[in-house]
Amino acid sequence: MAAEWGYSPTNGPDVWARLFPQAGGARQSPVDICTSIASSDSNLEMKKLTFAYESQSDLRILNTGHGWKVEAPQSGSRLEGGPLGEDIYQLEQFHCHWGETSAEGSEHTVDGRAYAGELHLVHWNTTKYQSFAEAAQHPDGLAVLGVFFDVGNESNDEIEKIVSTLSEIKFKGQFTDIPDVIDPTTFLPSGLGYWTYLGSLTTPPCNECVIWIVYKEPITVTEEQVTYH
Numbered sequence: 693m694a695a696e697w698g699y700s701p702t703n704g705p706d707v708w709a710r711l712f713p714q715a716g717g718a719r720q721s722p723v724d725i726c727t728s729i730a731s732s733d734s735n736l737e738m739k740k741l742t743f744a745y746e747s748q749s750d751l752r753i754l755n756t757g758h759g760w761k762v763e764a765p766q767s768g769s770r771l772e773g774g775p776l777g778e779d780i781y782q783l784e785q786f787h788c789h790w791g792e793t794s795a796e797g798s799e800h801t802v803d804g805r806a807y808a809g810e811l812h813l814v815h816w817n818t819t820k821y822q823s824f825a826e827a828a829q830h831p832d833g834l835a836v837l838g839v840f841f842d843v844g845n846e847s848n849d850e851i852e853k854i855v856s857t858l859s860e861i862k863f864k865g866q867f868t869d870i871p872d873v874i875d876p877t878t879f880l881p882s883g884l885g886y887w888t889y890l891g892s893l894t895t896p897p898c899n900e901c902v903i904w905i906v907y908k909e910p911i912t913v914t915e916e917q918v919t920y921h
C-alpha cells in the first residue's frame with residue numbers, strides 16, 4: 693500500500709487491512725442501514741439519549757488531509773443514556789465526510805442510498821477511561837453521533853460558521869481559529885429518532901471501539917456548503 697492511507701484504488705478501504713489489521717474485523721463501519729431489518733428496542737426508550745452540549749468559542753479547525761476536524765477537548769459537552777448504559781461520554785472532536793458531488797459523500801447509507809455528507813460528533817467514555825487514546829482501545833470506548841446532510845435551498849447557519857473558515861486551511865496540516873461561537877446542539881436534526889449499532893472508526897486504524905448513533909432525519913445544507921474542495 694502507498695505510504696499513507698486514502699481513498700484511491702492503491703490506498704483505499706480494500707487494502708487498509710494490510711497495514712491496519714483491525715480493518716479486517718467483524719464490526720467494521722460504515723454500514724448500509726437496512727430499514728426493513730432494523731428493529732426498535734424498548735430498552736433504549738426507557739433511558740433516553742440525552743446531550744448536554746456547551747457553546748464553545750475559540751475552537752480550532754484543522755485540515756486533516758481527508759477533511760476538516762474541529763477539536764473540542766475539555767469541552768464539558770456530554771452525551772449519555774440510550775445505548776450508552778450508565779456511562780458518560782464527552783465530546784472530543786467533530787468532523788465531516790463528503791464527496792465529489794452532492795449525490796454521494798456520506799459514509800453510512802440507508803437502504804443503499806448515500807446522502808451528500810455526514811457529520812460525526814466523536815465522544816469518549818470518561819466513566820471508564822482516562823483518555824481518548826485509551827478509550828479507543830476498548831469496545832465501549834467511543835460514541836459517535838452521525839448526522840446526514842441533505843442538499844436543499846436553505847443554508848445551515850451553524851455549518852456556515854465552519855465552511856467560512858475553510859478558505860484559510862486549504863492544505864493538509866493547516867489550522868485556524870473559528871471566530872464564531874459554536875453550539876453543537878444546533879447540528880442535530882429536530883427529529884431525534886436514531887439507529888444504533890456496535891461498529892468501528894471508519895478510517896485507519898479502524899479500531900472496533902465505537903457505539904454508533906446515526907440520526908434518521910438529515911439536516912439540510914446548500915450545495916455550496918457541501919461541495920467545497
Ligand code: B30
Pocket residue numbers: 756758761812814836892893894895896897902
Ligand atoms: S470516525 O468518526 O469513525 N470517522 C478517528 C476518530 C473518529 C473517526 C475516525 C477516526 C480517529 O481518532 N483516528 C485516529 C487519529 N487520526 C487523527 C484524526 O482524528 O484525524 C489520525 C489519522 O486519521 O491518521 Cu484522521
Ligand code: ZN
Pocket residue numbers: 787788789812894
Ligand atoms: Zn468520521
